[in-house]
Structures are given as C-alpha cells and as structure tokens.
Amino acid sequence: MIARLSRRALLGSAIAAGAAMIAAPAMAQNIKIGAFLAVTGPASFLGDPEAKTLKLYAEKINSAGGVLGRKIEVIVYDSAGDAKQATTFAKRLIEDDKVDVIVGGSTTGETMAVVPLIDEARIPFISLAGASVIVEPVKKWVFKMPHSDRMAVEKAYIDMKKRNLSGVAIIGGSGGFDQSCRKEAQALAPKYGMKVVADETYAPTDTDMTTQLTKIKNTAGVQAIFGCGFGSVTSITARNYKQLGMSTPFYFNHGVGSQQFIDGAGGGAEGVRVPVAALLVAEQLPAGDPQKKAALDYGAAYKTAYKEPISTFGGHAYDGLQIALDAIKRAGSTDKAKVRDAIEQTKNHVGVDGTYNMTPADHMGLTLESFKLVEIRNNTWKLLE
Amino acid sequence: MLRLASARTGGLVALAAIVAALPLFFPNNFYYDVAIKTALNAIVCIGLNLLIGYAGQISLGHAGFFALGGYASAILTARYGWPGLLAMLAGAVGVGLLAFAIARPVLRLRGHYLAMATLGLGIIVAIIINREIAITGGPDGMTVPRLWVGGWRVSGAVAWYWVAAGALLLAVWLSLNLIDSTLGRALRALHGSEIAAQTAGIDTTRYKVLVFVISAVFASLAGSLFAHAEGYVTPIEAGFLRSIEFVTMVVLGGMASTFGAVAGAAILTALPQLLTVFQDYKHLVLGAILIGVMIFMPNGLVPSVALSLRRLRPPVPAS
Amino acid sequence: MTKSAAVRHAELGTASVAEFLQFLFSGITVGAIYALVGVGFAIIYSASNVINFAQGEFVMLGGMATMFLLSGGEPLWLAALLAIVITAAIGLALNKFAVEPAAHRRGGGASVVTLIIITIGASIFIRGAAEVLLGKDSHRLPAFSGDQPIDIFGAKLDPQVLWVLGALALAVVGLRWFFARTRLGKAMLATSCNRLAAELVGIDVRMILLASFGLSAALGALAGILTAPITLTRYDIGIMLGLKGFCAAILGGLGSPFGAVAGGLLLGIAEAMAAGYLSSAYKDVVAFVIILAVLFLAPGGLFGAKATERV
Structure with a gap:
C-alpha cells in the first residue's frame, strides 16, 4: 500500500x-x-x-x-x-x-x-x-x-410473462440510473403485454420506503413489482417490503448485483429476482457456458x-x-x-x-x-x- | 479613502496582469480548463462575498441561482433556438426577479434561519431540475449548444479562457465599484449593526434586497457561461454541496475581500487536482487544510496575508 | 399514473385507516431519526452559537464504529458503548484542537461563519478518515429486537423504531433534568443566554463548550447506533443525516433540544404524508416548502426564543 x-x-x-x-x-x-x-x-x-x-x-x-x-x-x-x-x-x-x-x-x-x-x-x-x-x-x-437497463427490463418482463403477471408497479429512485431504468420500464411495457399500474419514487438518500410500498400494496391490479435503483436504498426497500408482509413477486434491475444488497436487506431480499451478469453466478453456470471460465x-x-x-x-x-x-x-x-x-x-x-x-x-x-x-x-x- | 481606492485599482491591474500572463505557464488545455472553472466559480464568489462579507447575510442556496442560469441558457438555446447571449440575459433577468421576489421574506430571517431558508430554496431548485426530465433532461443533465457571440462561435479552451477571464475582470471591477459606492458604505454600516444603521436613516431592507439580487445575478451569469463552456450541465450544479462549496471559497479566501473571493475560488478549484497525489487520503488532507487555514487565518487567506505583509513593512506615515 | 386518492379510498374504505397509520408510522420512523440528530445540533448551538456541520459525522461514527467492533467479535452492547465513548472523545478532540483554538484566539475570536467552515472541514476530515480506516461499503447492524414488525390496526411498525423513540424520550427527559438540575447544565444555559455575563460570574466557558461537544457527539453516536438497523450505515451517511438533522433543529427553533425533537418528527411525518397522498417524487419539495412557510411565519422556528437583538 x-x-x-x-x-x-x-x-x-x-x-x-x-x-x-x-x-x-x-x-x-x-x-x-x-x-x-x-x-x-x-x-x-x-x-x-x-x-x-x-x-x-x-x-x-x-x-x-x-x-x-x-x-x-x-x-x-x-x-x-x-x-x-x-x-x-x-x-x-x-x-x-x-x-x-x-x-x-x-x-x-x-x-x-x-x-x-x-x-x-x-x-x-x-x-x-x-x-x-x-x-x-x-x-x-x-x-x-x-x-x-433496457435489457434488464426485458429480462424481467419476459419472466413476468412466463408467470402470467401483467400488472406491474415500478419503484425507483430519483437518480440518473433509476430514472433511465424507469423510462425503459414504462416504454417497453406494451411490447411485452405489461401494464404499469403504479409508479413510485424515492430520493437516493431516503431511509424508509414503507409509504411508497404501502401505496403499491393498496393499488388494485399490481401483480409484480419492478425496482429501479442501486445502493443501500434498494436494501432498505427490500427490507420494508418484507416488513409490510408483501408477497407480490419482486424484481430488481441489475444495479443491486452485489452481496451488500442482500446483507443490507436483513432477509428482505429473499425471493427477489434480478437479471445479472454471469459473473455473480459463475460457479452455477453449466460447463459449456462461454462465460464460465473467464x-x-x-x-x-x-x-x-x-x-x-x-x-x-x-x-x-x-x-x-x-x-x-x-x-x-x-x-x-x-x-x-x-x-x-x-x-x-x-x-x-x-x-x-x-x-x-x-x-x-x-x-x-x-x-x-x-x-x-x-x-x-x-x-x-x-x-x- | 483615496489611497484605499487606488490600492484597489492596483489590485485590479495586478489581477489583469496575472490573468494575461497565466497562459504562458499553461503547457496544455487541461490547465485552461481548470482556469476557466476557477474564473467562473470566482464570479459566483465575488457576488456571494458582497452578500456574506459586506451585508453580513449568509446564503447556502447560491448554487440554485448558478444552476438556474445554466439551465436557462441550456434550455432556451437547445430547445427553443434562442441566441446564446439573449438566453443568458433572460436567465439573469429571471433569476434577478426570482431573487427579488423571495428576498423580502427571506432576508427578514437572521443568521442560521436565513441559512436554512436559502438552503431550502436551493434544494427545491435542485429537486425540480432533477424531476422535470422532459425539460431539463433530469439527473443525467443535458447538452448545451456552443455560444455564438455575433458571428463568432466560442469554442476551444483558449477562447473560453479569455471569455471567462474577461467576465471575471468585469465582475471584480463591478464589485470594487459597488463597495466604494453609497451601497457599499450602507452595507458596511449594516454589517456592523443593523439597528444603528437604521437609526442613521439607512433603508436597510432595501439595500439587503438589492445586494441579494446582485449576487444572484452574478451567480446566474456565471452559471450560463459555465453551461456553454462545458457544453453540458447536470443538476449537481444546483446541489446543496455546491452551495456549501461556494460559501467555503468565500470564507477561505477572506470575507469582505473581493480578491479573497477570487483566491478562495482558485484554491478550492485547483486543490482537488493537486490532491489526486494523495489518492485515498485526499479528503483527509482537504479537511485538514480547511481546518488549518481557518484556525490560523480566521479572517481568511487574503486579509490575513495582507495584514502580516503590512506588519512586516516599516510603518508608512499616513497620507 | 395511479388512480386518484379519492377513487382508491372509495374502493378500499377500510384499508384507508390502515394506510394512513402506515404513512404515519413511516413518518415517525424517519422523523425520530431526524429528531435524534437534530438534538445534537441544538446542544452545541445552545452552548456556542455554532452550527456544527460535523454532527452528521458523529452519527456515522457511532454506527460505523459499532459495526467495526462487532466484526472484531465484541458483543453488541459493549461495541455500542465503546463506539459512544470513542465518538465522544472525537467530539472533545474536535472542540479542543479545531474549534477552541479558533474561537479563543488572542486578539478576538473567529466569527461564527469561520467556525462553521471549521466544522465543515472537520466533517470532510472525519469522513475521509472513515473512508480510509473503515472502508466504503454500507453495513447493517442487526436489529436489537428482531425484524418482525409489530402489527397495529393493519399497519406495520418496525420494532427498532421503538428503540429510537425510547432513546428520544430518554434524551428529552435527561436533557431537561440536566439543564434544570445540574450545575453544568445550568452553566450551559447561562452561557447560551449571555456569554460575557456567564464568564463574569465565574463560569468556565471553555469547559462548557467542551462539554457540549462531548455530549452532542455521544448523542450523535447513540443515534447512529440505534438507526443503523433501519437506515444502514456508510462512511458518507452523515451528509444526509446532518442536513435533515439541521432542518429539524431549525424548524423547532435553534437551541431548544425539545424543539428539535418536535421539528424532526414534524418533518418526517410531513415527508411521509406528502409521499403518501401527494407525490413521492416531490415529497422533499413539500417538506422544504413547509420549513420555509414556518420560517416566514415564525422567523425563530416553532419553539425558538423570541430573541431580542443586541444593539
């Protein structure tokens, strides 16, 4: 050093x-x-x-x-x-x-x-x-x-479609990365037969997202939630989601691809689905996968x-x-x-x-x-x- | 008084000489870039110094005015095709009117309450710029077209250096004249004791409002130039930390000193570039420097250095 | 975007009470955090008229130091206690080595603005030190009594919030006792009212300043430890918490710890209600508009003393 x-x-x-x-x-x-x-x-x-x-x-x-x-x-x-x-x-x-x-x-x-x-x-x-x-x-x-971020949205929408979920609620921050993801999520929805029924925002420095999640919870027709964001706010969002006893399928974009997200959520990230680069799951890739060795x-x-x-x-x-x-x-x-x-x-x-x-x-x-x-x-x- | 004034003129001439000679020492365009940012920050600080140093009113929201100027130029030229100078002027007038409208209720507040109110206003501007994506491009910011002055397209670091330097000298000259005017004397009286100044028949509110508007317009114009010079503007320019940075520049350089404001802006703009040497320790060093300067030179760099120079010199009989 | 609030309420009539309660709980959660940070501002301001912009760093230090000690194998209570002691020592050092030399220079002390810049410098320094020594990752302390929320009329409350509220209540009662009953507390009050007079009656003003920094650093650390399970902690979390704590202290009227508590709770609830019933994208604007409105109507904050200006 x-x-x-x-x-x-x-x-x-x-x-x-x-x-x-x-x-x-x-x-x-x-x-x-x-x-x-x-x-x-x-x-x-x-x-x-x-x-x-x-x-x-x-x-x-x-x-x-x-x-x-x-x-x-x-x-x-x-x-x-x-x-x-x-x-x-x-x-x-x-x-x-x-x-x-x-x-x-x-x-x-x-x-x-x-x-x-x-x-x-x-x-x-x-x-x-x-x-x-x-x-x-x-x-x-x-x-x-x-x-x-467009690919992250596509990946999530394809999976939602497979599970017959069509009403999606977006929750994301006000930062650049989040806003761009949100825009893609709004724009791509019709192509995949999705309907955005709720769209909630938080500031990147917020410490509690229960209000936004409560609104989503009480909105009729929400079948899946898509989170746009990165950093500790996303951990807090996942933790609040669990505390509110919600069970709506929860997806996040690839901004949460680090162990810190899981640890920070205190168990709240369980069951969350995320599109990520192969790197995070290298061990689990099939032997023939081109990314495995690298x-x-x-x-x-x-x-x-x-x-x-x-x-x-x-x-x-x-x-x-x-x-x-x-x-x-x-x-x-x-x-x-x-x-x-x-x-x-x-x-x-x-x-x-x-x-x-x-x-x-x-x-x-x-x-x-x-x-x-x-x-x-x-x-x-x-x-x- | 006369000697004082001439000393100030001397300062302006010296600054002009420095500005003219600096490019001789610039090996490449990167140095021009730092110099341009210094000059534009300095213009904001000169205006802010009138408010903090002379009128004794703090503002933690000047980045809001800076950003409004920048975005006015960006939006009016990029989206509505206005000529650059007209957009800049419109931004300055708009910001001036806004400052005028809020000045009275805001300046009724004192000390930290005033700090809070200005901080709140700045943050509101930052949030609105962040959210109104259709107009401002949101958090990712927006591209700003090049500035045309008549038939001249201002582009390239060297051209921008001379534009920014010219604007800086103009701002210094304006500030020095303001300080020596009735306004300046009224402001100093007001800084000493507002009630005494009122008793002496000075319409303190009017002067405070005036200087608030002037400093906001300085910030707006600097913001417009910044947007064109960079070719890009983001909402970070409106942020709370940027406002704090401006105030720190003023206080570090020396309150109630126009050249202090320039020095403070120069140091805090160039310092992060020098501190890259310290890698991970750069914030530690920056914090230590700030604390050290403020402990040993509580009046700021320029006034403290000037004072010790005067002490060194043999006493001159008063003329 | 979504259906209007009115339509939603018609559909979910019974849910609206639970919804309101949930927004309220969210507001209290956030507000209690702001309040606890705000109290620290108020204490130092009382004693010295200085706004300590490093207050947020004390909060960060409390959480980060506890995390560091925990990972070193200490039990939570000991880690927390040590973190409070360490942070208080840093608060004392900040006063001793940075604020006091400037405030008591021969030939006139530094102005308030100079002292503010010193505390800004200190906050950058402390943050820089934490970045180097403790790293840049965000961490979460385990919740003191589990993550299982408490259900009240269908709304969920994080049990950790009860710890924060309890500490807040204790801090308020403790400070009231401290200012009314102890010599040091009374001397602190006297110093804030009139520094010169306090000096004349033999109060050691330096000592008071020192004590105020130690006390508010300890309180800040406590706030950082209690809130870390909710907000997570990171080397730069002090910027945001400091800003919101400052807002709370101002809203309540500077120099009044009780005002800071009220201000913090009000701010948190206003944010949550704005996010719930108006727009989550503009909730912070609503919060700041409320602060501005309060200041314009009551220029000394909600509970601030109607100070008379010295001529």
Whole structure:
C-alpha cells in the first residue's frame, strides 16, 4: 500500500510539475489507459471495485510482459460520481496525461457529461455505465460494457410473462440510473403485454420506503413489482417490503448485483429476482457456458488480491480493459482512430459480462443470452435458467 | 479613502496582469480548463462575498441561482433556438426577479434561519431540475449548444479562457465599484449593526434586497457561461454541496475581500487536482487544510496575508 | 399514473385507516431519526452559537464504529458503548484542537461563519478518515429486537423504531433534568443566554463548550447506533443525516433540544404524508416548502426564543 502510494505520489508530482517531464521518452513507451471513476461518493460501490480491478490487471498484464512489448499504465482519478469533476479529469486524462484510451465513467451522468469532450478529442472511450442512452444513438468514439437497463427490463418482463403477471408497479429512485431504468420500464411495457399500474419514487438518500410500498400494496391490479435503483436504498426497500408482509413477486434491475444488497436487506431480499451478469453466478453456470471460465478466473483473482466479495461492477472494468487492450493488439499501435476501429470490430470476445460482438450500429455488443436471471435464496444468488 | 481606492485599482491591474500572463505557464488545455472553472466559480464568489462579507447575510442556496442560469441558457438555446447571449440575459433577468421576489421574506430571517431558508430554496431548485426530465433532461443533465457571440462561435479552451477571464475582470471591477459606492458604505454600516444603521436613516431592507439580487445575478451569469463552456450541465450544479462549496471559497479566501473571493475560488478549484497525489487520503488532507487555514487565518487567506505583509513593512506615515 | 386518492379510498374504505397509520408510522420512523440528530445540533448551538456541520459525522461514527467492533467479535452492547465513548472523545478532540483554538484566539475570536467552515472541514476530515480506516461499503447492524414488525390496526411498525423513540424520550427527559438540575447544565444555559455575563460570574466557558461537544457527539453516536438497523450505515451517511438533522433543529427553533425533537418528527411525518397522498417524487419539495412557510411565519422556528437583538 505504502509503496503504491509513494509511486503514485511520484507520478502525481510529475503531473503537477508539467507535461514536459511526462513527455520523457521512457514514459512515452507505455500504453496509457485513463480512467475517471466514482471511487468515493454515493456511487463508490461502483467505482471502488472498478478502480481495484483496473490496477490489479494492469500489474498482472505487465508482469506477463505487457501488450505489444510495451508496459501498460493505468491512471485513475476519483470523480466522486460528480459530472463536473468527471469533465475536469477527462480533460486532464486527454490533455495532460495524454492517455491512449479512456475506460471509465461509473455512472451515466458522468459518462454523458464527458461525451462532448470525447467527440472533440477523438479518443476511444469505453464507458462502464448502464443506461442505453450512452450508445443510442451511436456515438462514433463511445462504447459501453454493461448490459443496458433496457435489457434488464426485458429480462424481467419476459419472466413476468412466463408467470402470467401483467400488472406491474415500478419503484425507483430519483437518480440518473433509476430514472433511465424507469423510462425503459414504462416504454417497453406494451411490447411485452405489461401494464404499469403504479409508479413510485424515492430520493437516493431516503431511509424508509414503507409509504411508497404501502401505496403499491393498496393499488388494485399490481401483480409484480419492478425496482429501479442501486445502493443501500434498494436494501432498505427490500427490507420494508418484507416488513409490510408483501408477497407480490419482486424484481430488481441489475444495479443491486452485489452481496451488500442482500446483507443490507436483513432477509428482505429473499425471493427477489434480478437479471445479472454471469459473473455473480459463475460457479452455477453449466460447463459449456462461454462465460464460465473467464468469470471464475476473474473472481478468483479479485478475491485473492482484495479479500472481498466480487461484484458485477468490477467485471465491467475487467471487460473494458481487456477489450481496449485487445483492440490495441489488433490495431498494432495506439493510434486512436485505428484503436477505435478495432474496438468496433470486436468479434466473439469472451468477457465476464458476456460475449461481445460490436458493430458500427451496436457499441455495446451484448445479447440477452449472457444476461442471467437469478433469484436470491438463502442469502445468495441462485441461477434460475 | 483615496489611497484605499487606488490600492484597489492596483489590485485590479495586478489581477489583469496575472490573468494575461497565466497562459504562458499553461503547457496544455487541461490547465485552461481548470482556469476557466476557477474564473467562473470566482464570479459566483465575488457576488456571494458582497452578500456574506459586506451585508453580513449568509446564503447556502447560491448554487440554485448558478444552476438556474445554466439551465436557462441550456434550455432556451437547445430547445427553443434562442441566441446564446439573449438566453443568458433572460436567465439573469429571471433569476434577478426570482431573487427579488423571495428576498423580502427571506432576508427578514437572521443568521442560521436565513441559512436554512436559502438552503431550502436551493434544494427545491435542485429537486425540480432533477424531476422535470422532459425539460431539463433530469439527473443525467443535458447538452448545451456552443455560444455564438455575433458571428463568432466560442469554442476551444483558449477562447473560453479569455471569455471567462474577461467576465471575471468585469465582475471584480463591478464589485470594487459597488463597495466604494453609497451601497457599499450602507452595507458596511449594516454589517456592523443593523439597528444603528437604521437609526442613521439607512433603508436597510432595501439595500439587503438589492445586494441579494446582485449576487444572484452574478451567480446566474456565471452559471450560463459555465453551461456553454462545458457544453453540458447536470443538476449537481444546483446541489446543496455546491452551495456549501461556494460559501467555503468565500470564507477561505477572506470575507469582505473581493480578491479573497477570487483566491478562495482558485484554491478550492485547483486543490482537488493537486490532491489526486494523495489518492485515498485526499479528503483527509482537504479537511485538514480547511481546518488549518481557518484556525490560523480566521479572517481568511487574503486579509490575513495582507495584514502580516503590512506588519512586516516599516510603518508608512499616513497620507 | 395511479388512480386518484379519492377513487382508491372509495374502493378500499377500510384499508384507508390502515394506510394512513402506515404513512404515519413511516413518518415517525424517519422523523425520530431526524429528531435524534437534530438534538445534537441544538446542544452545541445552545452552548456556542455554532452550527456544527460535523454532527452528521458523529452519527456515522457511532454506527460505523459499532459495526467495526462487532466484526472484531465484541458483543453488541459493549461495541455500542465503546463506539459512544470513542465518538465522544472525537467530539472533545474536535472542540479542543479545531474549534477552541479558533474561537479563543488572542486578539478576538473567529466569527461564527469561520467556525462553521471549521466544522465543515472537520466533517470532510472525519469522513475521509472513515473512508480510509473503515472502508466504503454500507453495513447493517442487526436489529436489537428482531425484524418482525409489530402489527397495529393493519399497519406495520418496525420494532427498532421503538428503540429510537425510547432513546428520544430518554434524551428529552435527561436533557431537561440536566439543564434544570445540574450545575453544568445550568452553566450551559447561562452561557447560551449571555456569554460575557456567564464568564463574569465565574463560569468556565471553555469547559462548557467542551462539554457540549462531548455530549452532542455521544448523542450523535447513540443515534447512529440505534438507526443503523433501519437506515444502514456508510462512511458518507452523515451528509444526509446532518442536513435533515439541521432542518429539524431549525424548524423547532435553534437551541431548544425539545424543539428539535418536535421539528424532526414534524418533518418526517410531513415527508411521509406528502409521499403518501401527494407525490413521492416531490415529497422533499413539500417538506422544504413547509420549513420555509414556518420560517416566514415564525422567523425563530416553532419553539425558538423570541430573541431580542443586541444593539
């Protein structure tokens, strides 16, 4: 820890001292991956594992000889999930650190705020945030890793349909991620024969959701509840749901894909269904599943290094880094335009989130197959399919 | 008095020289970006300083005015195709009217009750921006078109630096003149003792309302420029923490000092960039710096430094 | 969106009483938390006229320290007790090393705004320390008497809320006794009324300030421990709890712990009713509009002293 800190401190002072030192020839050999992540702040459960994953794999890849015979260097800045800080750090990565690729943006807000900068700077950018709006419409330089919130909604609706549930109540926060999910849930309902009969909101800092849940409980025609959100509010929602003695089938979007959600709910998460990346249920995947090996390997490496449970969010960073490096390998250089083209041509790339197939029209490249519906049983994730 | 005024003019000239010379030390556009954010924050702080430092009224809601300015520009240009300058002006007028409308009931309150009321107003603005997704883009924010001044499209960090710097110098000049005007003298009297000022025949409420409106308009204009400069605006700009940040800048730099407000804005805008060196410990260090400065320089940086410089110098006979 | 409240009530006539009760319980749950945090603000304000923006961090420390000690194998009661002691010590240190040096500088003390910025700095510092030492995960303390809710006329009440309400009642009674009966309490009241006069009659004002920070830190920690099973705890939960506690203290009238309790409960119930009967998306707006309305009508808060300004 101390060694790492002092090394970073040295690097930092070099940055502060000016670009002249950074442009020294020895440093220029490195492949530079820049990241701005919500390492602290309300979205730190996203940014923290993401930053740890990037650092871990930078070391691993370097000790295995790097990429194209060059070492890779990961520069992480903490945006605290704040769009203004994100734009400043993105500018710093582009202008000052002169990175080759940016992997980062834990939240949709940060990601969208830097998109104008990315367009201007013409640098490949792989976002780790969830909302579909990031890649729809397609932006030339912008890609994204996680399954979109639209897919989470589709996955949940398909399952509801199977169980003959059609009246759905939405409960979600007022944050960006939640609102985007809510919009998709409203928009997709007719396509799957669903009817949204209630829609309740809470603030991201709320501490009690019984009022909203009571309203849902007393609304006629609610056959299933769909939760949009992430963080400790979702745990509180699940706990309140149980306290109110509710038994309506409860679904959440993929923002709750970490053990903290289950632990925080105090038993309230039992029976909740969540679409998640394969990573969370790697052990339960059938032997032939393409994600199984990648997910198990990543999970083992992360747990060994940091002694804490894995979350799907670190997995996004893993995929982002691998896709970027893979593209650099194929491009044979760090030329930004070539790397961008190579990312867009990513085919059959087996990641922990799924198998990526990018096209000029699809800058996410994932399908519903790699998204798994799980149910929480005995305080852990149980694969349903 | 005359000497005081000339010292201030000297300060303005010195600031202009610094602003003009700074780009020589900027190795790349990132430094321009920090400088632009500093200048725009400083404009808010200069206005806020008139309110806090001179009129003795606290506001924990100025981020609300900042964001309203930014969103007025964003919405009017992006959704209604207004020219940028007109949108900016409309935002400033709107915010000015809003500030005027709420000033009287709000400024009847004192001290922490005033802080609470302004905080509440700021938070209400933030919530409304968050919720009205159809107009504001909601929590994810919205893209803001580039600013056109006549036939000139203001784009690129260098151009924006000169625009922001020009606006900053204008704000400083305005503020210095306001302080030396009847308004400024009335405000200082009011800060000392409101009742004494009333007894001396000063319409204290009128002046307080006026300075509240002026500071809100400063914030609104800075917000408009910020929205255009960034090309993007999010509801975080209206948030409670942003309001606290503005007040902290004013107090850290030095209350009742226009240059203090500028210094405070510069330090707190640049500091997070320097503190990235400390990685995980950056918040710890930031907190310690704030506490340390306030303990050892309770009047803020600029007044305290000015005082110790004066002490160092041999006494000059009063002219 | 949903059917109007009126239609729903017609359909579910009997359910509406239970529904109202449920909203009320939700309001009391949240309000009791705000109130307990608000009392801490009121105590320090009484003694020093300082709004301690680090009050929310005391609440966070209570919950996080208990969690840390629990995971180290201590029993809950001991972990909680130690957490309160540790937090109180941090409160004393905050006063001793940050507030007092500024407030009692030679050549005139710092202004109130300067002291506020110091407490803001302290809150950033404490949060930063917790982030490094205790981590960024959110944690939940086990509920003291189980998670099985109590059923009252069809509405459910979290048993943990009874603990919070009990502590609140105890705090109110205890503080009333403290201010009316003990020397320290009376001296604290005297200092808040007129600091100079208090000094003149031989009250050690520094001591009073110190005691007020210790006391409110201990109360904050207690609040953090009792509410952690409901709200969960995290290194940055103090921002939100501090803000709402400040609102509660102001609404009740600063400097009155009893006002803070009333203010907190009122705020919580207003939020829940607004979410239940108007719109959950705008419930916080409703809460702040109520605060503003109260302040405009009663500029000193609900139970604030009608202070006369010194000339």
